[in-house]
Amino acid sequence: xxxxxxxxxxxPDDIRSKQVKQHPGRWVLNHALAQKAAGIDVSIISQAHKxxxxxxxxxxxxxxxxxRSFHPxxxxxxYALDAWRMARLVRILAPTVVHAHGTEAAYGHAAIxxxxxxxxxxxxxxxxxxxxxxRAPTWNERFLRWGEDMVLRKTRFVxxxxxxVKEALARQYPHLDLTLIPNTYEPRLDGPLVPRSGxxxxxxxxxxxxxxxxxxxxxxxxxxxxxxxxxxxxxxNPSENNAQGAAGRCLRDLRLVLGDSLFLHGRVSSRELxxxxxxxxxxxxxxxxxxxxxxxIEGLMRxxxxxxxxxxxxxxxxxxxxxxxxxxxxxxxxxxRVLISVFAESYNMSVAEEARSRIxxxxxxxxxxxxHFRFYERIFRHV
Numbered sequence: 361x362x363x364x365x366x367x368x369x370x371x372p373d374d375i376r377s378k379q380v381k382q383h384p385g386r387w388v389l390n391h392a393l394a395q396k397a398a399g400i401d402v403s404i405i406s407q408a409h410k411x412x413x414x415x416x417x418x419x420x421x422x423x424x425x426x427x428r429s430f431h432p433x434x435x436x437x438x439y440a441l442d443a444w445r446m447a448r449l450v451r452i453l454a455p456t457v458v459h460a461h462g463t464e465a466a467y468g469h470a471a472i473x474x475x476x477x478x479x480x481x482x483x484x485x486x487x488x489x490x491x492x493x494x495r496a497p498t499w500n501e502r503f504l505r506w507g508e509d510m511v512l513r514k515t516r517f518v519x520x521x522x523x524x525v526k527e528a529l530a531r532q533y534p535h536l537d538l539t540l541i542p543n544t545y546e547p548r549l550d551g552p553l554v555p556r557s558g559x560x561x562x563x564x565x566x567x568x569x570x571x572x573x574x575x576x577x578x579x580x581x582x583x584x585x586x587x588x589x590x591x592x593x594x595x596x597n598p599s600e601n602n603a604q605g606a607a608g609r610c611l612r613d614l615r616l617v618l619g620d621s622l623f624l625h626g627r628v629s630s631r632e633l634x635x636x637x638x639x640x641x642x643x644x645x646x647x648x649x650x651x652x653x654x655x656x657i658e659g660l661m662r663x664x665x666x667x668x669x670x671x672x673x674x675x676x677x678x679x680x681x682x683x684x685x686x687x688x689x690x691x692x693x694x695x696x697r698v699l700i701s702v703f704a705e706s707y708n709m710s711v712a713e714e715a716r717s718r719i720x721x722x723x724x725x726x727x728x729x730x731x732h733f734r735f736y737e738r739i740f741r742h743v
Contacts, residue, residue, distance in 0.1 A: 367461030394725035439466035446470035468511035479517040492649035522673035544728035549661035564655035567607035572646035578692030637662035663712040683715035
């Protein structure tokens with residue numbers, strides 16, 4: 361069986377142009393690595409935003425084909441040129457099944473245009489995101505939502521990463537053949553835990569409205585009065601000097617609250633991220649909307665206690681795995697109470713290990729690769 365994944369992959373540091381802008385998430389690469397370990401012939405096609413040319417490389421043994429994107433407003437054409445070029449390369453590679461990750465870039469459009477058997481992993485679903493923002497969508501967001509609708513109406517087989525996503529898709533698009541398969545994780549997360557003390561909190565992710573960072577800011581204003589040596593480590597933030605909009609406001613407010621106890625790490629490699637998590641007691645994710653929550657899994661696998669918001673897939677996973685607390689959305693006081701409570705107790709290694717054991721059973725690389733293999737066989741049988 362030969363699978364071609366269409367999705368975002370971080371460009372390796374040794375070949376990265378300063379002009380390339382790329383999502384730092386590794387979930388597509390993690391799926392490919394798990395499938396390769398299970399004996400599947402796998403490769404990836406990924407867009408390289410603002411690259412000057414197409415280029416190929418190998419990342420941890422996986423062939424990755426990076427295709428440049430051509431103009432800054434390509435979403436207003438529903439990625440017509442990008443999708444055409446990507447679909448052409450897919451047909452050259454001639455996979456058994458095309459696996460696209462998301463519709464918020466060219467990937468879902470390209471899978472359809474390839475004319476080959478395909479599936480889509482649902483992520484970044486704007487029909488769920490936009491209502492959570494509590495404001496009118498921008499024109500960019502409107503086009504992304506229209507493009508998402510175009511793709512999903514032409515799609516049959518979809519992977520939902522969580523029950524939260526599966527239930528929403530079943531209501532919105534009842535024609536879909538939905539299969540629940542979670543993301544998997546990077547194997548190095550499974551290393552031994554490090555005992556820890558102190559009062560360090562981690563936040564991992566972008567700093568847009570959807571992530572609810574302003575409620576973390578309000579919570580820390582209360583926590584710092586009780587725990588004056590509190591530290592916050594942020595991974596995924598833009599430059600503090602150049603940040604604008606919601607991210608800029610949140611960073612300025614966090615600096616006012618925490619001063620030198622705020623550590624802004626920016627975009628870091630997964631290895632560095634896991635090392636930082638090893639020194640944190642808590643990971644906080646107050647998102648207003650979240651399809652899965654890789655940051656929670658990473659935090660739990662490195663022994664952090666999770667604090668997440670209700671009404672998201674984060675809450676679903678917090679309840680499934682344990683070592684986590686679910687708070688109401690937009691409730692800074694509840695976040696503050698949980699943080700103070702967690703830091704009032706000594707670190708419990710056994711509780712952390714129990715959560716890690718549940719994660720391994722549910723979504724280890726071998727478990728997820730086997731689920732994907734069964735899913736691909738079913739798609740191919742229905743061609």
